[in-house]
Amino acid sequence: MRSTSDRFPENAARALGDPTLRAALSRLQQDTRVGRPAILDRLPEFNAIRDAASDIRTHGLDHLDVHLEIFERNVQENGGHVHWCRTGDDACAAIHEICRARGAKLIVKGKSMVSEEIALNDYLLAQDLEVVETDLGEYILQLRGETPSHVVMPAIHLTQDGVSQTFRDHHDDLDAGRDLDEARNLTDEARDKLRGKFLAADIGITGANFLVAETGTAVIVTNEGNGDLTQTLPPVHIVLASIEKIIPTITDALSLIRVLARSATGQEITCYTTFATGPRRDGDLDGPEEFHVVLLDNGRADLLGGEFRDILRCIRCGACQSVCPVYGAIGGHAYGWVYGGPIGAVLTPAFIGLEGARDLPEASSLCGACADVCPVKIPIPDLLRRWRRRSHGQKLSPPRARWGLALWAWFASRPELYRPAARIAMAILHWAGGRQGRLHRLPFARGWTVSRDFPAPEGGTFMDQWRAK
């Protein structure tokens, strides 16, 4: 996917000026605020499970090579195929090759963030293949030519009215006077449109929430059942997943699922939890003839060896996005690449380079709400600080900010100069605050005064007054 992360400030400004988006986001935040405590109340041992989930992910990563090989062996023993792909292009090519070998024309897809990462749809469309997204949110976005703005609620930036309009614009074969005011009617219409595609598809592509090494199984959790249809109806099922999705055992999957849905949507469990293990066996009632797993690295192996390793524990629950007040103000698209919010602020610089995504780790108040909710205990603020350290080291931050900081630090580490300088500066500001006790405008501090008054100092520093006592 092409990134606009280098234009983050403009993206954010546009988002802040979009009342529909703001309304959608404030609804999400409100729901999260109410939903989360309720779900935690019903599972007092949530924190213990969360510790276990974090340990499972850590263990999986510590022994990633071993588990990947076990996974591959088991997939093959089940009659499936594994394709190792270093880059997004490799993965697109591998998938295209599977399509070509089957003479495929129509592909249905379940939701897959990794496919967004490697721009799979664009690639396949360019090969004259028809690709249809089957997750309702993703389907709507495909019609609109948009990308997901949240990892589990891809169309969260839209309102129902927006969706009705999209359906009217694109389903122009249907009666223009039909009633699309009910959410139910929208889902029914999407279902009608998609049913035929499922039945006619040559290939079904899904992502994976987890890959279980001991059984060679791909696990997906969904709420719409589209994932099941995508992987059982077409003759070929391709699982596209990145390598860090590996976990050792089925039991591990069950522990992770307990925190995943709760963190993602506040459900105890999603409506569908599907384990796909190889192609259809003799005697199976359904299932694909071919089962492929495309294992994508795309930078993960490098992350594994570095200071951002912790982020590979991520299970893409989106809780950090839903709770983040910055995400809540600007939404996912402003971040400019596949993953928005806190998780995106850590991942994007790793995937597209820090130069083009410098703003993302900076645009955080480091409030820590993300780390607080993360079901696998990723210390997101620490990771953001690590990116900032790199930015600072590479001098990517604006010179003004760096000099300002350097000047401040120079004084602050010389108390004998700092004290008189502070005394003078505060006296001036106190005087400038006048009778009101605040300033509407302040040279060199427009960043503050564009939207806030600046409280003038009370007058006299504490250190001076204390000494004088």
Next chain:
Amino acid sequence: MTPVSTHPASPTVGLFVTCLVDLFRPSVGFASVALLEAAGCRIVVPPAQTCCGQPAYNAGASETAAELARNVIVSFENCDYVVAPSGSCAAMIRLHYPRLFRDDPQMKFRADAVSRKCWELVSFLVDEMHFEGLLNDFDGDVTYHDGCSGLRELGIRDQPRDLMGKIAGLDLRELSAPDVCCGFGGAFCVKYPQISQAMADNKIDDITATGADTVLAGDLGCLMQIAGRLQRRGSPVRVRHIAEVLAGMTDHPAIGETKES
């Protein structure tokens, strides 16, 4: 370091007043002293203190942060405790100082020692000194904002509410989302002013909805953000550091106000 108050068998508390309080609101420093003394502490104010280094640390300038941290460590290591009227500066010292000296075992040892005895003011009063309050009163409807670092890094939630609960006449009206960031975030608020403003507006709507006439918090950074935005929006709600109310020192004007304003 000249001790100014002496309580026999009382701990020596080094007051780390924080750069914002030192420069902008000395009265919070005096309120802190009054509270700590009432709780039985002997106060020293190491004269070489300036800033904890958090702005540099969060800007990725770790070496600069370490330099400032070293100054704090050296200045305070002889005290029994280091107490700051700020969750965010206290968390910097308690949690992040040791990390700054990961590769310098000697300084790490000293950083660890200071880290262990560093407290945020209100939690120190309640958890360590078992302070019961001054039995003062405050006439007003108050709401309280939980600063992020204090809340999430130091676990401060109940302590300020405990002490507010002991003040006669103080009616606490909780925010619907007291734990959501106000949008200050240090340099964040000037680097991304529009995003910061949107966050401040959410906080202010929440404050206004409580009907409280005063908003309190334990961090001057948050308070300046909240006051600055409230006043730009023309709201009459007053903004104070919680130490001022706990110490009964509310005669002087609130943040961003004067006697005349």
